[in-house]
Amino acid sequence: MWKAVPKIRIMDTTLRDGMHAMAHQFTPEQMARVAAALDEAGVDVIEVSHGDGLAGYSFQYGFAAATDEEYLRAVAPVLKRAKLAALVLPGIGTCKDMQMAVKAGVKVFRIATHVTEADISEEHMGLAKEMGAEVVGFLMMSHTVDKEKIAEQARLMESYGADVVYVVDSAGAMTPQEVKEKVSYVRSCLKIPVGFHAHNNLGLAIGNTLAAVEAGATVVDGTLRGLGAGAGNAPTEVLVAALKKVGCEVGVDLYKIMDAATVLEPMMRRPQVIDNASIMLGYAGVYSSFLLHTYRAAEKFGLDPRDILMELGRRKIVGGQEDYIIDVAYEMAQNKQVVAG
Numbered sequence: 476m477w478k479a480v481p482k483i484r485i486m487d488t489t490l491r492d493g494m495h496a497m498a499h500q501f502t503p504e505q506m507a508r509v510a511a512a513l514d515e516a517g518v519d520v521i522e523v524s525h526g527d528g529l530a531g532y533s534f535q536y537g538f539a540a541a542t543d544e545e546y547l548r549a550v551a552p553v554l555k556r557a558k559l560a561a562l563v564l565p566g567i568g569t570c571k572d573m574q575m576a577v578k579a580g581v582k583v584f585r586i587a588t589h590v591t592e593a594d595i596s597e598e599h600m601g602l603a604k605e606m607g608a609e610v611v612g613f614l615m616m617s618h619t620v621d622k623e624k625i626a627e628q629a630r631l632m633e634s635y636g637a638d639v640v641y642v643v644d645s646a647g648a649m650t651p652q653e654v655k656e657k658v659s660y661v662r663s664c665l666k667i668p669v670g671f672h673a674h675n676n677l678g679l680a681i682g683n684t685l686a687a688v689e690a691g692a693t694v695v696d697g698t699l700r701g702l703g704a705g706a707g708n709a710p711t712e713v714l715v716a717a718l719k720k721v722g723c724e725v726g727v728d729l730y731k732i733m734d735a736a737t738v739l740e741p742m743m744r745r746p747q748v749i750d751n752a753s754i755m756l757g758y759a760g761v762y763s764s765f766l767l768h769t770y771r772a773a774e775k776f777g778l779d780p781r782d783i784l785m786e787l788g789r790r791k792i793v794g795g796q797e798d799y800i801i802d803v804a805y806e807m808a809q810n811k812q813v814v815a816g
């Protein structure tokens with residue numbers, strides 16, 4: 476039964492998670508145009524970074540078309556209402572990167588760790604608070620553990636000063652029932668608001684986000700046209716329509732957010748679809764941002780990307796192990812040759 480819910484805050488990550496689908500090649504000028512349209516529509520928070528967060532540009536994660544600072548400085552001046560956010564993965568983004576980001580206009584830091592590793596976020600969260608920023612904890616790959624573990628890690632983030640903690644379905648592997656169970660339990664264990672970040676690999680991004688809201692999440696993520704890793708995220712314009720339809724107050728103008736999606740559309744490299752490999756990401760429970768790496772490895776070694784994804788899922792590889800995909804594919808190709816020979 477749908478309950479009355481308070482105002483839902485939307486954080487749009489087209490210009491961060493969407494970077495994965497763009498091979499990190501948005502130009503600063505494109506980012507500024509998309510951000511201006513999101514701001515005009517009334518989106519609360521706009522996240523801008525390399526897909527893997529500040530300082531993500533590298534051989535391992537992919538080089539971006541511009542530096543973090545160039546992106547942030549292009550977007551900050553066009554925002555009239557929205558807060559500018561940046562993602563930080565401790566171990567990749569450093570305190571120095573965060574200081575640069577604040578000077579460039581960042582007001583919200585989203586500090587992301589694997590769902591079992593919240594303890595590595597303490598220093599970054601402390602610094603973000605010290606600099607006066609809002610802090611969002613982002614527990615990635617939340618499908619891999621039970622609700623008690625997520626709550627334990629969320630409580631750690633709360634103790635480090637997080638203002639919000641997110642349950643993150645990085646692999647788009649969760650079902651609405653699971654989302655409800657996990658979000659409502661985490662919420663019951665925290666004093667701060669709970670957020671939810673979906674991926675659409677099983678076609679459930681909107682349904683899962685609605686389930687999260689029904690279970691008490693009051694902050695949710697979206698990206699225009701669903702642009703993002705794997706099969707993408709919950710499309711912000713669809714999310715606004717769906718949330719309004721179930722009676723939530725979102726503070727975003729539906730027509731204007733649809734217009735923002737049309738600003739983004741010509742910049743996209745391909746429509747965001749659920750292809751077979753994306754379905755496998757969700758089915759195997761593999762990190763959504765591993766897809767491009769998997770395609771490259773499959774091509775290089777003449778393998779079916781679906782087989783690689785199933786194997787990555789079996790090995791439970793986590794964010795940061797992108798280079799290991801090549802090792803796995805190499806091993807699989809060797810085994811195939813042995814069997815064939």
Ligand SMILES: CC[C@H](O)CC(=O)C(=O)O
Pocket residue numbers: 492526527528587615616643644645646672704763764794
């Ligand atoms: C590698 C960072 C990752 O893209 C963060 C995220 O959006 C997720 O885990 O879904």
Ligand SMILES: [Mn+2]
Pocket residue numbers: 492645672674703704763
């Ligand atoms: Mn994501």
